[in-house]
Amino acid sequence: MAVSVTIKGIKEGLLVVVGDGEWEEASRTLLEKLREKADFFRGARLVLQLGGRAMGAADLGKLRDDLGDLQINLWTVLSESALTENAARALGLETALPKPQALPPELPPISPSEDGSVAILVNHTLRSGKSVRFPGHVIVVGDINAGAEVVAGGNVIVWGRVRGTVQAGSEGDAEAVVCALDLAPTQLRIANAIATSPKRRGKADPEMARIKDGQIVAERWKPNEKG
Amino acid sequence: MSGTVITVTSGKGGVGKTTTTANIAAALAADGAKVVCIDADIGLRNLDVVLGLENRIVYDIVHVVEGAAKLKQAMIRDKRLPHLFLIPAAQTRDKSAVAPSDMIRICDELRAEFDYIMLDSPAGIERGFRNALAPSNRVVIVTNPEVSAVRDADRIIGLVESEQKGPPSLIINRIKPEMVKRGDMLSIDDVLDVLAIDLIGVVPEDEQIVIGSNRGNPVALDEKSRSGQAFRNIARRIKGEQVPFMDLDKQDGFFSRLGKLIRPGG
Structure with a gap:
């Protein structure tokens, strides 16, 4: 045909x-x-x-x-x-034309502030060189290896290890959080704050990082406590 | 007969791709398989030196691609092993002289005649790497127990997976058991923890490899060499045999105590 x-x-x-x-x-x-x-x-x-x-x-x-x-x-x-x-x-190809064109039917832009419920699921490990950027939340089932980066307008939730660079609240949302089973990123950013990981002592625990008093703090995640 | 195209790659340079390619090819050929190695590192050819065939080059792969020579004319027969051939790279050209489609065409032609076609990839992730990856049936990643080499291997694995060529297998080269014991070098488990792919070989650091490469005598053909044994084991694993991993802590070349499986079935 x-x-x-x-x-x-x-x-x-x-x-x-x-x-x-x-x-x-x-x-x-x-x-x-x-x-x-x-x-x-x-x-x-x-x-x-x-x-x-x-x-x-x-x-x-x-x-x-x-x-x-x-x-x-x-x-x-x-x-x-x-x-x-x-x-x-x-393959390193572009997936959109630089300026909005009449060609593809325009989707309404996703606003992270809308109701905070828009997320994408990345269902595999992100290896070095991979980059995921999304205006809403990003959920990764797998690891974020050193050399990979995730940039989210909202929260970043990782069911795995974080070794690469992670940014939550990239549009300035200081309420955004980063959670991981093992949180040891090369660099962690939330809104305008930047932090690196301290040397690990002992076993990794699930942690949640957020901004407290203008600084990023990562705390062990405890069940029955509202995140 | 339909041969398997094996691409040996690493991302980072200097980890031992060419040495690994030469030794696995020699071990496979010594075991009776028909093997041809292709040096895909156009402009920086090395495989001919490691195999000791530099002075026999008349035609190279670029001559074949450009139609100046037939494939048969560019194939150099090894001086020791009658089943081993080399198609050398051109030294005076660059990667753009060959396209991925050329590599696919050449490998398709070779598949009919050989059991294994071993492609030695250049370092990097650009054209040369894509040339080496395009015709591949199986990808072997070589890395060293170093953070930077592992990082680059991770990147390469991601690229191989996204081109749907996966899953690749891993060779950890140049490991020093004493340094691992002291905690000064990544262990096999540390590397596998990051890369999470199938391990098909661990090669210990060995001066004999440097000497062999300089003289054009792959250590895999030296019955007494420990690193040679490691390469022979990899060749057998590529052929689908179950071979236990060597005990790297033993200092002498005596292998009575094979065992200590690092991974079941590996």
């Missing part, structure tokens, strides 16, 4: 809109179209609009390499699928 692939020029570069259907067919059609005018497209940067298509990093990475062979730079992937966005980010 033929898959619709349209190419047009926009301010930021080449916009490619891929319709529904087999990915293999779509990528082949796209590469054929680009090869037809290889000289014209050489050196272009490409914005890929994928709609709701869910794609893994392997397919995106292959397309990036194939485009690289044509000296076309896959720059941005626009998608409504979180899976595709994550894959694109993992």
